[in-house]
Amino acid sequence: MPVKLVALDEDDLAVISAHAQDAVVRAADIVWQPGDKRLVIGMSRPDWEQALGGAASPRRLISVLRFDRVLACRSRRIERDGPRARLNIVGVAFHPATPPGGHVVLMFGDGAALRLDVECLECGLVDLGRDGSGEAVSGDASLSSPARP
Known part of the structure; x- marks a missing residue:
């Protein structure tokens, strides 16, 4: 089932972190928009609800x-x-x-990381649909920007 989550504190962010775990992100889909004070990350994440329901190979969601x-x-x-x-x-x-x-730290495999200095915690995770390829995609105007971290 697609999710639309908002995090305004550490407990909320823990829920988003659990949903984002094992997501695949292309470096090109990490968009830092300093003028808007925003970071946007496109990803392909496992559908954890389907996985917890017993699916041997859960679908992925954009x-x-x-x-x-x-x-x-x-x-x-x-x-x-x-x-x-x-x-x-x-x-x-x-x-x-x-x-x-405070600081938000996004931890990736192989020791890669992003550290965000934030005025306050304001985060959202939204599913856009199913991903048949298993890869993150870009192309939406909100994800396309030449500026990257």
Whole structure:
């Protein structure tokens, strides 16, 4: 079943992190929009509800993970110039600083990571539909931008 989730605190973000776990992300589908204080990530994620229902090979869903009120975005071990580069999400966590701000850390396989400095935690995960290819896709105007972290 498609999800539409919002996270405004650490507990909410833990739910989004669980849904995003094992998602496949292309580096080209990570879009940092500093003028809008936004980071958008297109991904192909497992349908965990179907997996928990006993499906041997759960379908994948095209999803968008969005962070608003982002002041800065830093990356580690992410190949920015490799549009074929693939990342697997391990988890997403919020580390509070001066309230209501803090840092969001997106952890990927092989030690890659994104660190977002945020005014406050404001995140959403929306499923757009089924993915027959198992890969993240781009093409939606909201996901296309030459600026990347």
